[in-house]
Amino acid sequence: xxxxxxxxxxxxxxxxxxxxxxxxxxxxxxxxxxxxxxxxxxxxxxxxxxxxxxxxxxxxxxxxxxxxxxxxxxxxxxxxxxxxxxxxxxxxxxxxxxxxxxxxxxxxxxxxxxxxxxxxxxxxxxxxxxxxxxxxxxxxxxxxxxxxxxxxxxxxxxxxxxxxxxxxxxxxxxxxxxxxxxxxxxxxxxxxxxxxxxxxxxxxxxxxxxxxxxxxx
Amino acid sequence: xxxxxxxxxxxxxxxxxxxxxxxxxxxxxxxxxxxxxxxxxxxxxxxxxxxxxxxxxxxxxxxxxxxxxxxxxxxxxxxxxxxxxxxxxxxxxxxxxxxxxxxxxxxxxxxxxxxxxxxxxxxxxxxxxxxxxxxxxxxxxxxxxxxxxxxxxxxxxxxxxxxxxxxxxxxxxxxxxxxxxxxxxxxxxxxxxxxxxxxxxxxxxxxxxxxxxxxxxxxxxxxxxxxxxxxxxxxxxxxxxxxxxxxxxxxxxxxxxxxxxxxxxxxxxxxxxxxxxxxxxxxxxxxxxxxxxxxxxxxxxxxxxxxxxxxxxxxxxxxxxxxxxxxxxxxxxxxxxxxxxxxxxxxxxxxxxxxxxxxxxxxxxxxxxxxxxxxxxxxxxxxxxxxxxxxxxxxxxxxxxxxxxxxxxxxxxxxxxxxxxxxxxxxxxxxxxxxxxxxxxxxxxxxxxxxxxxxxxxxxxxxxxx
Numbered sequence: 001x002x003x004x005x006x007x008x009x010x011x012x013x014x015x016x017x018x019x020x021x022x023x024x025x026x027x028x029x030x031x032x033x034x035x036x037x038x039x040x041x042x043x044x045x046x047x048x049x050x051x052x053x054x055x056x057x058x059x060x061x062x063x064x065x066x067x068x069x070x071x072x073x074x075x076x077x078x079x080x081x082x083x084x085x086x087x088x089x090x091x092x093x094x095x096x097x098x099x100x101x102x103x104x105x106x107x108x109x110x111x112x113x114x115x116x117x118x119x120x121x122x123x124x125x126x127x128x129x130x131x132x133x134x135x136x137x138x139x140x141x142x143x144x145x146x147x148x149x150x151x152x153x154x155x156x157x158x159x160x161x162x163x164x165x166x167x168x169x170x171x172x173x174x175x176x177x178x179x180x181x182x183x184x185x186x187x188x189x190x191x192x193x194x195x196x197x198x199x200x201x202x203x204x205x206x207x208x209x210x211x212x213x214x215x216x217x
Numbered sequence: 218x219x220x221x222x223x224x225x226x227x228x229x230x231x232x233x234x235x236x237x238x239x240x241x242x243x244x245x246x247x248x249x250x251x252x253x254x255x256x257x258x259x260x261x262x263x264x265x266x267x268x269x270x271x272x273x274x275x276x277x278x279x280x281x282x283x284x285x286x287x288x289x290x291x292x293x294x295x296x297x298x299x300x301x302x303x304x305x306x307x308x309x310x311x312x313x314x315x316x317x318x319x320x321x322x323x324x325x326x327x328x329x330x331x332x333x334x335x336x337x338x339x340x341x342x343x344x345x346x347x348x349x350x351x352x353x354x355x356x357x358x359x360x361x362x363x364x365x366x367x368x369x370x371x372x373x374x375x376x377x378x379x380x381x382x383x384x385x386x387x388x389x390x391x392x393x394x395x396x397x398x399x400x401x402x403x404x405x406x407x408x409x410x411x412x413x414x415x416x417x418x419x420x421x422x423x424x425x426x427x428x429x430x431x432x433x434x435x436x437x438x439x440x441x442x443x444x445x446x447x448x449x450x451x452x453x454x455x456x457x458x459x460x461x462x463x464x465x466x467x468x469x470x471x472x473x474x475x476x477x478x479x480x481x482x483x484x485x486x487x488x489x490x491x492x493x494x495x496x497x498x499x500x501x502x503x504x505x506x507x508x509x510x511x512x513x514x515x516x517x518x519x520x521x522x523x524x525x526x527x528x529x530x531x532x533x534x535x536x537x538x539x540x541x542x543x544x545x546x547x548x549x550x551x552x553x554x555x556x557x558x559x560x561x562x563x564x565x566x567x568x569x570x571x572x573x574x575x576x577x578x579x580x581x582x583x584x585x586x587x588x589x590x591x592x593x594x595x596x597x598x599x600x601x602x603x604x605x606x607x608x609x610x611x612x613x614x615x616x617x618x619x620x621x622x623x624x625x626x627x628x629x630x631x632x633x634x635x636x637x638x639x640x641x642x643x644x645x646x647x648x649x650x651x652x653x654x655x656x657x658x659x660x661x662x663x664x665x666x667x668x669x670x671x672x673x674x675x676x677x678x679x680x681x682x683x
Contacts, residue, residue: 014677019625025618027580029602030610033618037625068596120582149539153579158658160226160577165662166233166543167579170243196663 001054001089001211004102008093015044022069023061027154031069038069042078050096051086054211056118056187059088064121088118090186090210094127101134106213109139111180113171113194114147115187128186128210135213145174152193168197175205186210221550222573228548229577238374242545245373246536252479253533259481260471270472271591273465274527277426281517284426284459285508291429295491297504305335305511312337312418312451313344315505319449321346321415327433327440328352329420330368330530331453331509334552334565337418349410351439356403360387366546368553369477369532374545407439417447417501419489421454422529423469424506427462430490431506434470434483441487450501452489456508457517457526469529476589477531516564522597525560527590534584534594540577549574556584556594563601569609575601638668 002012022037041062045051053059063086070079093099112132118124132140151157151167158164172194175183183205185191191207198205218226232238257263277284289299302308316324324346326332338359341348350359354371358364360383365371372380377394384390390402419440423432431452433440444450460469466486474480493500516526535541535555546554551562551571559574575598584594606614624630648654650661659665671679 014673016674016677017628019628019631019674020621022622022625025621027599027602028576028614028618029599029604029606030615030618031603033615033622036622040626116579116581116583120586147583149579149581149583151539151579153581156576156579158656160229161658161661161663162230162233163540163543163577164579166239167539168663170539170543192666193663196659196665199664200662 001052003215004093004211005052007102008097008099013048018044021058021061023058023065024154026061026065026069035069035073035075038066038079039075042066042070042075042082045082045085046078048085050092051082052089052092053086054089054186054209055189056088056115056122056124057189059086060117060121062086088122088124088127088186090127090131091122091124094130100130102131102214104134104214104216105136105138106216107137108182109141109178109180110182110184110208110213111141111143111175111178112146113143113150113175113183113185113187113190115185115190116149118186119147124186128184131210131214132184138213141178141180143174143178143180145171148174150190150194152190154189157193164193165197168193172197172201172203172205176203181206183207184210184213218573219570221570224550225548225573225577228550229544232544232548238545239543241374241376243542245370246542249479249536253475253536254479256475256479256481260475266468266472267589267591270468270589271524271527273460273468274529274590275524277459277461278457278517278523278526280461281456281459284461285456287426288424288429288459289506289508291426292424292431292491292506293429295429295494297429297491297506300505300507301510302507303510305509308335308453308507308509308511309337309340311507312453313340315449315451316341316344316346316416319415319503321449323347323349323410323414324416324418325349325351325410325414325443325447326355326418327420327435327443328355328371329418329453330365330552331420331455332418333365334455334511335453335509337453349407349414351407351411351437351443352435353400353403353437353439356407357383360384364547364552367532367535368530368555369535374547411442411446414443414447416449416451417443417445418451418453419443421452421458422473423466424454424459425461425463425466425488426459428488428490430463430488432466432470432486432488434473434486436478436480436484438485441485444487444489444501445499448501449503449505450489450492451505451507453507453509455513456510457513457528472589473529473531476533476587512565516561519564521600522560522564524590524592525557525564525594525597527592528557528561529590530557531589533587533589534592537583537587539579539581539583556598557592560592560594560597560601563605568601568605572601572605575599575605632674635668635672642667 005012022034025034063083066079067083070076150171151164195207260266293299300311338348350356357372366374380399381392384402385392421431422434474483492504534557538555541555551558563571578598580595582595624634654660
């Protein structure tokens with residue numbers, strides 16, 4: 001992502017003392033602990049013109065859930081300000097910068113998985129597809145269950161592994177139907193879950209992040 | 218872990234392994250989706266319709282006291298007796314009282330989730346009355362001594378073969394796989410039951426404040442017979458169902474039919490306003506309305522989740538929920554299953570006992586996206602989680618998240634933990650996928666990626682040195 005943004009002439013900074021947005025604690029119901037992490041994120045990112053996130057889920061945390069997390073606290077304004085400046089990567093390229101062709105080439109058959117947070121919290125459906133459509137030699141085949149949850153869901157995946165796995169199987173089966181070699185997404189956590197399932201089951205399909213495709217030339 | 222959570226986990230494990238069941242449900246709901254999308258397209262603008270419905274429900278719920286009083290005074294004016302039940306037990310006692318007073322022996326019922334909620338059938342049977350469900354799906358699950366599988370499709374987990382076998386066993390009919398023949402078998406049994414019944418019991422889709430009437434929507438005509446044939450009619454309805462105006466039905470009836478079953482309208486839509494009048498040839502001699510609170514007013518007092526009372530029980534959130542589609546309806550162990558059930562059951566039956574349903578969600582938001590009255594379902598699941606851990610935090614989890622926060626807030630410590638992780642992951646193969654594995658919840662069915670040889674932060678640092 002950094003390489004692509006720099007290629008496009010932007011200055012990228014990455015605060016070294018930030019490691020997590022606090023979503024794991026937030027999703028598990030531990031909002032105080034989540035805020036302890038999130039206040040640091042607010043203060044470190046307060047001067048950024050745009051905050052670009054490579055994962056729809058983390059992006060949704062900053063953009064949608066921070067204002068909820070900080071409701072009725074003195075940090076609400078800072079949370080709203082960060083929310084307004086936060087962009088999911090593909091949305092940033094297509095909607096904010098108006099870029100659709102980053103000059104990438106990726107000779108493979110791929111199918112796109114819509115991460116739930118990117119799709120339904122942030123409303124991002126077209127941007128990743130616009131970017132993929134401009135990649136040379138790529139063949140994008142939509143799967144039937146593109147918008148169905150892959151079953152990751154954070155702590156849910158470990159708390160209810162049987163349900164999470166069943167959901168992942170539905171997803172992988174739908175992806176396999178397209179004959180794709182790669183499942184592409186703009187959310188790393190979904191991909192970690194799907195790759196974990198695929199490699200355990202010895203399936204040949206691989207997972208890859210959208211940025212990893214866009215950087216190939 | 219409490220019993221309910223343990224049961225949920227056990228059933229989930231069993232049903233996610235039952236591939237036949239998963240396929241059956243996913244096929245059925247796939248067909249529903251196609252049909253629903255087709256009907257949604259018939260709306261000029263489905264999203265505006267949802268918005269309008271949400272606004273009407275917002276008004277209805279925010280002025281529930283006024284609308285209920287209007288509804289009651291108008292329906293009473295036509296000779297209906299209205300009863301207010303604060304709890305499930307009160308509602309059961311009221312209904313048993315009415316049945317006793319009318320010296321009834323047999324009760325015929327049309328579909329009413331409120332009656333499931335208060336476990337009415339069991340109570341009536343214990344009191345010595347015969348209760349017969351007249352909705353075909355409900356009739357089938359009653360014969361199987363099961364709870365409805367789904368709030369709209371009670372017997373969707375059964376195949377024609379299952380139903381044929383059940384009818385042969387319980388009703389002595391000849392085996393048949395033909396849906397029409399199966400329906401006729403049930404119909405022959407039910408017609409006699411209507412005639413024998415002394416009391417008819419219905420639910421309600423929409424009580425109307427403006428006119429003091431009850432709108433009931435159905436596909437089989439069984440609610441009409443239930444309401445028309447017996448001498449006494451009882452309607453059991455949740456107080457949150459009231460709509461302000463008669464004209465609201467012009468939106469809500471097609472909205473409910475589209476979201477619920479993918480129909481433009483259900484086959485029968487009736488309005489009931491009171492007992493038979495002197496100049497009328499049919500209808501009940503007595504008409505009772507039982508208004509059920511059962512913790513609804515507590516939910517009304519919760520400003521954050523009040524919109525959960527907007528629910529019109531269409532079942533759309535169940536149909537699109539990937540959890541429901543993989544574990545099925547009975548696994549929940551609740552009257553209302555799926556996303557809406559996970560949201561409201563903690564309010565109806567206790568947060569600590571039922572919080573596991575709020576955690577058993579990937580928070581994918583498919584339900585929120587589909588809900589025709591725009592209930593913010595998955596955000597309410599997050600709020601339930603927050604309330605549960607505030608009320609009674611798990612010590613282990615609290616400690617874990619405090620530690621986690623301390624680590625990610627200290628770059629040096631975070632770096633150290635990552636390094637330790639790289640060393641420890643070399644030992645992981647010794648326990649991987651076994652019970653001794655700290656990541657067993659993950660590794661039983663999935664591989665875990667190794668920690669990157671060079672993390673992004675290390676890459677960033679190196680790059681800036683160069």
